[in-house]
Amino acid sequence: MPQSLFEKVWAAHTVRRLADGQTQLLVGTHLIHEVTSPQAFGMLRDLGLKVLMPHRTFATVDHIVPTDQFSEPFADPMADAMIKELRRNCAEFGITFFDRATGKQGIVHIVGPEQGITQPGMTIACGDSHTSTHGAFGAIAFGIGTTQIRDVLATQTMALGALKVRRINVRGRLRPGVYAKDVILHIIRTLGVNGGTGFAYEYGGEVFDRFSMEERMTVCNMSIEGGARAGYVNPDETTFAYLKGRPYAPKGAAWDRAVDRWRAVASDPGCRYDDVVELDAADIAPTVTWGINPGQGLSITENIPDPAKAGAADEKAAIEEALAHMKLRAGAPIKGTRIDVAFLGSCTNGRLSDFQEVARHLKGRRVARGVKAIAVPGSQGVALLCEELGIDKVFRDSGFEWRAAGCSMCLAMNPDKLVGDQLCASSSNRNFKGRQGSPTGRTILMSPLMVAAAAVSGHVADAREVFELPL
Amino acid sequence: MPLAKITQVSGRGVYVAGNDLDTDRIIPARYLKCITFDGLGEFLFIDARRNPDGTDRRHALNDPRFKGAAILLSGANFGCGSSREHAPQAIQKAGFRAVVAEGFAEIFFGNSTAIGLPCLVASREDIASIAAAIDADPGLELTIDIAAGEILLGGRKFKAATRAAARDALVNGRWDPIGELLEGVGQVSGLAQTMEYLRQ
Numbered sequence: 059m060p061q062s063l064f065e066k067v068w069a070a071h072t073v074r075r076l077a078d079g080q081t082q083l084l085v086g087t088h089l090i091h092e093v094t095s096p097q098a099f100g101m102l103r104d105l106g107l108k109v110l111m112p113h114r115t116f117a118t119v120d121h122i123v124p125t126d127q128f129s130e131p132f133a134d135p136m137a138d139a140m141i142k143e144l145r146r147n148c149a150e151f152g153i154t155f156f157d158r159a160t161g162k163q164g165i166v167h168i169v170g171p172e173q174g175i176t177q178p179g180m181t182i183a184c185g186d187s188h189t190s191t192h193g194a195f196g197a198i199a200f201g202i203g204t205t206q207i208r209d210v211l212a213t214q215t216m217a218l219g220a221l222k223v224r225r226i227n228v229r230g231r232l233r234p235g236v237y238a239k240d241v242i243l244h245i246i247r248t249l250g251v252n253g254g255t256g257f258a259y260e261y262g263g264e265v266f267d268r269f270s271m272e273e274r275m276t277v278c279n280m281s282i283e284g285g286a287r288a289g290y291v292n293p294d295e296t297t298f299a300y301l302k303g304r305p306y307a308p309k310g311a312a313w314d315r316a317v318d319r320w321r322a323v324a325s326d327p328g329c330r331y332d333d334v335v336e337l338d339a340a341d342i343a344p345t346v347t348w349g350i351n352p353g354q355g356l357s358i359t360e361n362i363p364d365p366a367k368a369g370a371a372d373e374k375a376a377i378e379e380a381l382a383h384m385k386l387r388a389g390a391p392i393k394g395t396r397i398d399v400a401f402l403g404s405c406t407n408g409r410l411s412d413f414q415e416v417a418r419h420l421k422g423r424r425v426a427r428g429v430k431a432i433a434v435p436g437s438q439g440v441a442l443l444c445e446e447l448g449i450d451k452v453f454r455d456s457g458f459e460w461r462a463a464g465c466s467m468c469l470a471m472n473p474d475k476l477v478g479d480q481l482c483a484s485s486s487n488r489n490f491k492g493r494q495g496s497p498t499g500r501t502i503l504m505s506p507l508m509v510a511a512a513a514v515s516g517h518v519a520d521a522r523e524v525f526e527l528p529l
Numbered sequence: 530m531p532l533a534k535i536t537q538v539s540g541r542g543v544y545v546a547g548n549d550l551d552t553d554r555i556i557p558a559r560y561l562k563c564i565t566f567d568g569l570g571e572f573l574f575i576d577a578r579r580n581p582d583g584t585d586r587r588h589a590l591n592d593p594r595f596k597g598a599a600i601l602l603s604g605a606n607f608g609c610g611s612s613r614e615h616a617p618q619a620i621q622k623a624g625f626r627a628v629v630a631e632g633f634a635e636i637f638f639g640n641s642t643a644i645g646l647p648c649l650v651a652s653r654e655d656i657a658s659i660a661a662a663i664d665a666d667p668g669l670e671l672t673i674d675i676a677a678g679e680i681l682l683g684g685r686k687f688k689a690a691t692r693a694a695a696r697d698a699l700v701n702g703r704w705d706p707i708g709e710l711l712e713g714v715g716q717v718s719g720l721a722q723t724m725e726y727l728r729q
Binding site: 073078079100105107110121122134136139143185203204205206208213214219252282287308316319351376379469470471491492498 | 606
């Protein structure tokens with residue numbers, strides 16, 4: 059019987075069925091970071107347990123690292139305690155740690171693929187909801203909580219119920235100025251922020267066939283914002299070409315065997331899906347959010363929703379709450395909304411191609427007066443490549459601050475925070491109230507090029523107009 | 530150590546209105562800077578409860594009538610957003626022993642169950658009825674019968690179900706899976722040997 063990739067990977071990693079009907083699932087690759095792991099190591103010690111497979115466990119530090127200071131100790135004593143705790147835990151249990159001195163540090167979802175650790179057919183877990191990013195390689199990757207991190211550390215397994223699979227086809231070709239970020243914002247807007255509950259999303263169709271690995275990662279990254287715990291793309295030649303030669307990719311004869319296995323793990327033609335959604339690339343425009351969850355999006359040419367025109371009472375209340383927080387006017391165009399901060403980075407859009415694409419258009423332009431613009435590469439590896447290509451210089455010359463690698467202002471656990479009710483044009487993944495470090499701070503999610511367009515305009519703008527893209 | 534069988538939760542309730550109450554609202558990221566979960570309860574819903582100048586805002590959790598409540602009621606898609614276990618930990622550390630909502634985000638649901646914090650799904654109408662009843666009389670005691678999937682309030686009964694796997698785990702004292710997972714560890718290395726990427 060033809061099977062989906064999800065079914066194949068799930069079956070291959072099933073240890074046994076547990077008493078309550080869940081599956082004991084083998085986790086092939088476990089990624090950890092400083093925020094959600096320390097308590098798990100504490101629990102492990104309390105139980106007198108060891109890490110079962112330290113060679114399949116990889117650590118990095120991302121959430122709390124300052125992006126404008128390399129020296130330690132960090133000014134924030136709690137942040138300093140967290141990095142030290144991770145160092146201690148990795149040393150004690152024999153876990154590879156891509157620490158800041160290695161030159162390989164960065165956001166965990168950027169480091170895994172960059173190092174070639176993330177591969178097709180794997181099960182991957184990490185105490186971070188954006189772990190779905192790794193699905194871009196045809197892996198089944200789950201964000202987990204701290205108790206589950208303990209489970210994976212101790213047993214290399216976790217208890218989980220199988221997901222249903224929804225195939226999302228995006229047909230046709232994206233128009234100029236429309237990016238992977240717009241595709242996922244469009245999907246979430248269409249299916250809702252909880253539309254994916256109980257599902258893994260399998261993304262496919264011409265748009266995904268043509269996408270680079272980095273574009274696939276951007277889409278898979280935000281699966282969880284649509285409620286889907288995992289999201290993936292079937293592996294293909296693009297996947298293999300990306301992985302070849304990376305430090306943890308198989309070599310020699312092992313490479314050939316791996317590629318054979320990876321081909322075989324892709325969903326079989328004619329396999330059964332629990333649901334299929336068809337979308338047309340031509341319907342997708344540069345998309346921005348106007349509210350306080352990633353499903354509250356609209357195309358740059360649309361107007362902000364009016365609660366008076368809402369159907370259900372629920373929808374009306376949701377719009378009112380969002381507009382009150384965002385301080386936006388019902389029915390007004392989103393275009394032209396003044397911004398205070400522009401943030402380019404995060405596990406969603408902090409990769410080489412994101413900076414490359416922006417630099418191509420930003421050259422010779424200036425960030426508008428009064429806008430604080432920061433560019434934060436997702437990893438030390440990305441930073442180095444950008445610096446080798448002179449991309450950092452384009453950003454600096456235009457008035458962006460060029461920072462060191464980390465999660466930065468996506469969730470503001472480091473010193474990069476909004477102040478008061480500042481409005482941020484952001485390439486990150488969440489526009490929740492308070493997400494960027496100030497309880498009254500405001501976030502508008504958009505693609506990296508749209509962030510650059512807003513930065514140079516001083517307000518939310520259509521990148522196609524600002525950078526004179528062919529329409 | 531055998532786990533407690535969580536068959537029933539009784540206590541007073543508090544209703545925190547809203548849909549899509551995300552993990553950043555339950556516990557903002559700046560309070561995740563910790564290496565233990567102790568003390569998180571204090572920061573539950575902090576940005577909705579406190580003004581930037583430190584004064585209290587109007588919020589059900591600031592209302593002295595609901596102090597000491599053990600059951601948290603809310604709207605749809607509760608706990609959406611991040612995988613931070615800090616969210617259910619903050620709820621539990623604030624003294625809550627169950628959450629009743631119209632629906633839960635998946636990772637939050639799993640994280641809560643694994644720490645013995647039952648999450649039950651009730652209809653919007655029933656949650657509204659319960660919220661109205663406790664608002665009128667905050668001293669009312671609710672009893673959640675987890676096996677039966679019911680909330681008892683005065684003489685009234687409301688449906689409040691959880692997933693079968695979570696229900697069985699809670700009532701049989703298997704909600705923390707570590708014991709069972711450790712029993713299966715003997716089979717793990719054998720299975721790992723069947724996959725080249727897991728061979729050492």
